[in-house]
Amino acid sequence: MALKLRGTVGSSATFRALAALYEKDLDFDFVPVNLSDKENKSPQFLADHNPFGQVPVFEHDDLKLFESRAITKYVAETFADKGTSLIYKDPKKSAIQTVWMEVEAQKFDPTTSKLGWEIVLKPIFGMTTDESVVAEFLKKLEPVLDVYEKRLTECKYLGGDSFTLADLHHLPNLHYLMGTKVKSLFDARPHVSAWASDILSRPAWVKVASMLPK
């Protein structure tokens, strides 16, 4: 069994896949992809790894997968008995977990990715944060977090009573935003705040985050 993840340290999507691999306690090769050199846009990368020119790309023997959430799902299902169980086997619990995975992908991610771009990434690239865009997306994030707050009074994690992919998928964007003023929106909601602290302190995530330059 040969497992390989091609990706880039710091990329939210790469970190999402890495978090799942570490939670499952799997041995794998990590192959860095240099986005600054546009290695991901080379004809070879497009033909062999991902036609969209993005990271991460996962290989399990002859199977190649891209899209981080497809990778985490495959890893969770294929290595169901290793490490942390990241999915429910019961069909109804699994369906509820899927609802909250969709909420992350459709509601949390588009909003927090935009905030991360404006507040965290633009300054790194020497660009200026557009405060009107920040204000617009903070306004979009608030009602999402209100729903999370209510949900987390009903069960400990978004997908149910245990930590699953429905929580894990939030980790990269959560991590980046916790170092910004967006944190105050989480702090204002006690269950959301406790959930964020809980999942960000998981050893698998701490291991991922430690890959970032100090």
Place this chain on the structure above:
Amino acid sequence: MALKLRGTVGSSATFRALAALYEKDLDFDFVPVNLSDKENKSPQFLADHNPFGQVPVFEHDDLKLFESRAITKYVAETFADKGTSLIYKDPKKSAIQTVWMEVEAQKFDPTTSKLGWEIVLKPIFGMTTDESVVAEFLKKLEPVLDVYEKRLTECKYLGGDSFTLADLHHLPNLHYLMGTKVKSLFDARPHVSAWASDILSRPAWVKVASMLPK
């Protein structure tokens, strides 16, 4: 077994769920939700059906689900032996199908939903289409369709050799855009064009589309 779908005729997400239910040849109650009256934002709807105040919402006995792609996945898995098989059982084929379901959700849907809003919905609501936004999103759609064109030379459908949820999820936005100038982007790519015609002519989809006022 009691199945119920609450939704709104014309809503892309409702139509996505309906397409899956018709493909599976299931008996279900369709309960119309009046978005013009903001029925979906009423305290009762938010508490009982979907805290985000959106359609569709699906009920199977005591299980309630929202998010259209979570609904189609549950329907496809739970009623695997009824009607059209919309998922692969083989784990590797299933993983590839999931990649293309993610591509739809992350790449096709954000772009085509924006185009649908500008070109189809704004005029209905008496608003003016912003042609600069249209141009921006046509430019984003082109490379996605280029990848689709290549993919569809390799296999008949996006997820593999048979029609699955990876194709079905595209239907509502495809349907709306085929009546607009965006169709020319599909026409320019023979495999994409043939694929779109094929899946739009499926009896289950024709049944969904016939619910629209003439």
